Amino acid sequence: MSTSPNPEVSVIVPVYNEEAGLPALFDRLYAALDAFGASYEVVFINDGSRDRSAAVLREQWQRRPDVTRVVLLAANAGQHMAIMAGFENCRGDVIVTLDADLQNPPEEIGKLVEKVREGYDCVGSIRQQRQDTAFRRWASKAMNRLRERITRIHMTDQGCMLRAYSRSVVNAINSCEEVNTFIPALAYSFAQKPTEIGVAHEERHAGESKYSLYSLVRLNFDLMTGFSVVPLQWFSMTGIAISLLSAVFVVFLVIRRVIVGPEAEGLFTLFGIAFFLIGLTLFGVGMLGEYIGRIYQQVRHRPRYIVGAILERKE
Ligand code: UDP
Numbered sequence: 021m022s023t024s025p026n027p028e029v030s031v032i033v034p035v036y037n038e039e040a041g042l043p044a045l046f047d048r049l050y051a052a053l054d055a056f057g058a059s060y061e062v063v064f065i066n067d068g069s070r071d072r073s074a075a076v077l078r079e080q081w082q083r084r085p086d087v088t089r090v091v092l093l094a095a096n097a098g099q100h101m102a103i104m105a106g107f108e109n110c111r112g113d114v115i116v117t118l119d120a121d122l123q124n125p126p127e128e129i130g131k132l133v134e135k136v137r138e139g140y141d142c143v144g145s146i147r148q149q150r151q152d153t154a155f156r157r158w159a160s161k162a163m164n165r166l167r168e169r170i171t172r173i174h175m176t177d178q179g180c181m182l183r184a185y186s187r188s189v190v191n192a193i194n195s196c197e198e199v200n201t202f203i204p205a206l207a208y209s210f211a212q213k214p215t216e217i218g219v220a221h222e223e224r225h226a227g228e229s230k231y232s233l234y235s236l237v238r239l240n241f242d243l244m245t246g247f248s249v250v251p252l253q254w255f256s257m258t259g260i261a262i263s264l265l266s267a268v269f270v271v272f273l274v275i276r277r278v279i280v281g282p283e284a285e286g287l288f289t290l291f292g293i294a295f296f297l298i299g300l301t302l303f304g305v306g307m308l309g310e311y312i313g314r315i316y317q318q319v320r321h322r323p324r325y326i327v328g329a330i331l332e333r334k335e
């Protein structure tokens with residue numbers, strides 16, 4: 021629509037192996053933005069796709085060079101790092117993140133932008149009639165509840181990526197050097213006037229979800245460890261409670277030894293208790309490991325992602 025160097029809206033789209041769905045995305049996304057009427061740019065980040073996504077993005081850039089930029093990452097860095105790369109390479113005043121699979125309808129972008137125009141700096145979204153598997157919906161609900169309890173981040177639906185941020189929030193995010201992060205939560209932590217709106221949700225247009233159960237678990241660890249030390253505190257609290265209980269138990273056993281004399285019954289109960297405590301200890305060590313592993317990645321100071329090339333029109 022506009023060719024001004026600083027558009028009002030930047031739409032950030034991370035792309036990982038989405039060649040099948042990209043043409044439909046281009047059709048709807050550009051049509052929706054043209055219809056909305058604000059000056060815009062679309063920043064695609066190819067997150068080291070192994071299919072033809074990069075080539076398809078290049079073709080789109082050649083078709084609409086005035087409003088398209090493509091950041092090509094040299095290797096897969098993960099959805100949230102790809103969005104970071106987009107944040108660092110966008111110029112809009114209102115920054116919108118969007119998935120490439122058309123689960124978030126691009127027609128909803130206007131609603132989000134309007135909210136930022138009204139003065140909200142972080143506009144979250146709540147998926148209405150979410151089109152995902154029952155397991156994903158249930159797991160999401162459980163993780164939202166857990167996050168609500170252990171962090172200061174309050175939002176209804178953390179998983180929906182169709183969100184809008186003001187320039188100041190994105191600048192704050194750009195000044196972070198986090199290696200493992202969760203963008204909606206990070207943005208919320210910098211927001212002064214956050215809000216949420218409902219958005220429609222559709223089934224994945226083409227291709228498959230890029231998140232296996234394993235990567236979903238990893239992602240949720242990023243969220244919990246990145247924004248809270250409550251899991252660690254739970255362990256120290258449980259530790260204190262168990263030590264107190266065991267102290268009482270030892271006193272009880274000593275008294276019994278004096279009164280009843282030597283006895284060797286209740287062995288299996290003791291085993292039960294021991295196994296429970298071993299399990300708890302292992303879980304605690306693992307939890308500690310999650311934090312230490314992240315500290316380790318952070319102190320190595322390796323680049324979070326490597327930009328291979330940026331396709332953009334020279335001003
Ligand atoms: N994505 C990415 N890098 C990755 C995994 C995913 O850039 O390592 C992108 C993907 O192309 C999509 C978005 O992140 O645009 C969300 O991924 P997906 O739809 O697979 O996640 P789900 O909707 O199942 O949570």
Ligand code: MG
Pocket residue numbers: 119121123224229
């Ligand atoms: Mg999706």
